[in-house]
Amino acid sequence: MFLKQLVMQAQIKHNYSLRQHHFMRTHAQADYFIRVDNMVDLVAALKYARRKKLAVYLLGAGSNTLLCGTIHGIVIQIALCGYQVTHSNGRWVWVTVQAGENWHQWVDLCLAHGWYGLENMAGIPGSIGAAPIQNIGAYGSELSDFCTSVQAIQLSNGHVVNIKASECEFSYRNSIFKSSHRHQYIITAISLRLHRLPHPQYHYPALRKALLHRPRHPRIIRNTVLRIRRSKLPHPQLEPNLGSFFHNPIISTVQYKQLRSRYPNIVAWPQADHFVKISAAWLLDQDGWKGYSHNGIQINARQPLVLINHYAEHSSAILHCAEQIRRSILERFNIHLSIEPACYGDA
Template sequence: MTLEWQRDRDLTDANTLRLVCRADRYVAAETPEELQRACLVAHEQGWPLTVLGGGSNLVLGPRLGGLTVKPVFAQWWQESIDTDTVRIHADAGVTWHDLVMSVAQQGLWGIENLALIPGHCGAAPIQNIGAYGVELADVLESVEVLDPENGDLAVMSAADCEFGYRDSVFKRDLSGRAIITRMVLRLDRRACPRLDYGNLAECVGRPDPTALDVAEAVCRVRRDKLPDPTVLGNAGSFFKNPIVTAHHADALFHEYPELPHFALPDGRVKIAAGWLIERCGFKGVRQGAFGVHERQALVLVHHGGGEAAELLAFADDIARQVSERFDVMLEREPRVIGA
């Protein structure tokens, strides 16, 4: 099959912030082989390569040079390991939320708390997606990766991925050097609800929920709290929750006892970035084409007609004011490309 190379492809609908962006060259790879071939051409030509999933964790500049490639192969299947455990194999192009709901419907436990996170399976390990007390790292067994320079495929274990909070080796040493083509998850047939985060137990509302009950409760909470990107452009949380030393946290709690936080096993403390932003007076504030969401201060929204540079300047202003007031540095969560 010949590859379909698209020139000057509009990516405005391909990123949930709905930033206007055009790609010099674009390939939607229908198979891992097409992905390999496209990457090898880009390497031979010396084109920079951008990998696109669902575009829900990206800030795109107005133009992407080189080649933008989107893996769209999207099969998934399951393999029984023993009476309790099932392996799920999912291609990069599978929509994460659809997978969550399908396995929850089958009574498989492990990813129900991660319902309604936008995006594709191929991107889920990049920032080790997490929500409601669960991270992908809790269930991920391995990933298959493609080396874009030579097209070689390799399997990496969960340990090789060096997962951390919204972090993995793919954001560090392997940035731009590995494309995830498939992932393998290990799920459980035995009920193991994790409802101790926020008011999730209350939202589930029954003592012995099914995995589907939990997934549906997570969807209700998220729909209530987060803007729908199909209605209002956004990339979810724009900043990570900062992690500070116990000493720094004590000083903050002394002045702000109500500051929401979570103690980490290593003694450090994760604090709520949304609360810091709200206390700086940004919640619901609009600046030009962008704004801070009125219900969730961690989410920056795009009202239309704006560009990445304006969004990044607004985000820098928020981070600067948080730093000046609390001596806490906010780190951006979405990846910035071409801006």
């Protein structure tokens, strides 16, 4: 064990550049950094952090994290790989997949095995371990439709826990891991229940339209979703971005009715309990932000929720732009926009 500890310590990098570890590609560095691909190293890294009193920051692929300046503490990139079928019958298969696997590749692997359900979420960048954090979703499906439990290490005491999906409080782009229990767990694996027979979901309007007169097999849904995504979203490797920078805000029905009387074409979706979800893209478009460009940051002309980094060196330029947008939306619509990505660092 002592030898393993030494080997793990040798893998820890100091003053390490994180530019290539987040999709915005701005300058950022960590006091300490380690990429762990097995549980022994992960536990040893946590012990090291505790001994040195280092704050712990977790990173998957960095597609939903904005790293700013220096991160004081240790950044642990989770690269645990593999999966295991735990049970199956004629209708369902139960499978557990490790946190470091790539989400999109996992969706493709499931399709190759004939395990269905995740196809609407093909093309979402990032790791399996980050998927429960904001309950990823797209084109009418969400992780919570399939997740049965989340395996994790509790940061405060190092205990390994199994958290049932019902305890994760999954909701629209949210879960306990992003709210009440933020920064309290390292997710090491997730368990899913998937269909053994095709179970196509195509109620999402853009998908339904694109699938008109086409067979609705999960593979076709997967390909169609990817085609729609490509037509709407800039490729993050070519135009650095974090996907949607803002959540769709949820407001009361009373406020919604007031807004609708002023803006009859407002785009919104009714929610439970007298709430309404408003399209943040519509708000930005209405407020004239589409295509706006300043200090190297551009608001995408097709999808205004996407902020592209053309040449900004520092994340402060992105945060400044986001703050301008938030203030403007608040003034005009009296709606608070919240930022979707996690932001770590001191810039």
